[in-house]
Amino acid sequence: MLSFESLISREEKIAVVGLGYVGLPLAVHLAEHFDVVGYDLKKERIKELKSDRDRTLEVSEDELSAAQIEFSSSPQKLSDCRLIIVAVPTPIDNYRIPDLRPLRGASVIVGKHLSEGTCVVFESTVYPGATEEVCVPILEKESGLEFGKDFTVGYSPERINPGDRVHTIDKIVKVVSGSDDQTADLLQQVYAKIVPAGIHRASSIKVAEAAKVIENTQRDLNIALMNELAMIFDRIGIDTMEVLEAAGTKWNFLPFRPGLVGGHCIGVDPYYLTVKAESLGYHPEMILAGRRINDNMGKYIAEKAVKMLIGAGKPVRGDRLAVLGITFKEDVPDLRNTKVVDIVRELEDYGVEVFAHDPLADPREAKEYYGIDLHTMDELNGVDGVVVAVTHKSYLRMRLADIAGLCAANPPLVIDVKGAFSPREAEDLGINYWRL
DSSP: OOOHHHHHTTSSEEEEEOOSTTHHHHHHHHTTTSEEEEEOSOHHHHHHHHTTOOTTSSSOHHHHHHOOEEEESOGGGGGGEEEEEEOOOOOBOTTSOBOOHHHHHHHHHHHHTOOTTEEEEEOSOOOTTHIIIIIHHHHHHHHOOOBTTTEEEEEOOOOOOTTOSSSOGGGSOEEEEESSHHHHHHHHHHHHTTOTTOEEEOSSHHHHHHHHHHHHHHHHHHHHHHHHHHHHHHHHTOOHHHHHHHHTTSTTOOOOOOOOOOTTTTTTHHHHHHHHHHHTTOOOHHHHHHHHHHHTHHHHHHHHHHHHHHHTTOOSTTOEEEEEOOSSSTTOOOOTTOTHHHHHHHHHHTTOEEEEEOSSSOHHHHHHHHOOOBOOSGGGTTBSEEEEOSOOHHHHHHHHHHHHTTBOSSSOEEEETTOOSOHHHHHHTTOEEEEO
């Protein structure tokens, strides 16, 4: 069976399958100690990485240039690797059902090139049991090898926070698990080389899978609570951020804030757990209630914008609103599952003309995925109001007065989704201002 010594001596190679937000930083860190093959089925992605450019902005040009990684879109390269780490997306479909096609597809590719004595590790977020119930049978079928005898598997959930330059791979405790003790031992040694923060060894793969899926479920529920409180406080007529600031003076008050919950983690992972629970005959009421609240926040914000337009004497239909930021999170270019689109769609349903702007989003992807045209900042001048949906650093550098200056209306109308600016400053500037 595979040994740590054969990997650290570079006698055997490690492959990372899927070079996105998770896989690429992982490959870069591993390459400091091991021989690494970075595989992605997208030839364009491989070409980009070979030219030392990462469109996700997770790895710098200098870091890519220094990393000794063999990037390839040829699955045959996997045949030369004895430790294969799978880090592909696990999204949901339009009906909020887990979409395991990327994971199944990766398992097929790995299975076709699986050699005897190989260990396959999965990092993708899944429901408890998916690794052994979904992936292992595919690996056996495609390889003709026997699980537990000819190959083993492990699960070590990713903990990447896109755009976060503080909580990087090496600074977050890594959870590892294996299909047997020897595999768990191996993975503990391998990951310990790149994660000085420490290793937590789970007793089983299912425990590790469950630990990952509840991390984001917990955050989702806490944010849902803040969103519900924000809607209540808005009706009462008090500022949510002021309430949270006051409550936060207690030592054990958790510092969550209201907002849009999109992206490929927090807004997705809970459905992997709820679908599994329902398949076992249990209806998870609290988790799904939180999802309903968070999924409806885009609609709520758009309706608030419409009410403010009406209150300002505007006709709404034909009004022009600028939306600043359409990615799912500040300072990242990723558009997957962005909830800003919900704001745009709802405003358009009211007849509002939306002018979207984002300095990081790819205009082609915005058009292809959502049918949204991105505009230049100059094209936003003279709008009836501004929705600051994503607080990219470039928007914060503009200051509130500059953002309000895009409006032709007097007073200017600004909706601050992330609560990045001060109501007092807005009042001093004579801005018709609202924040979530």
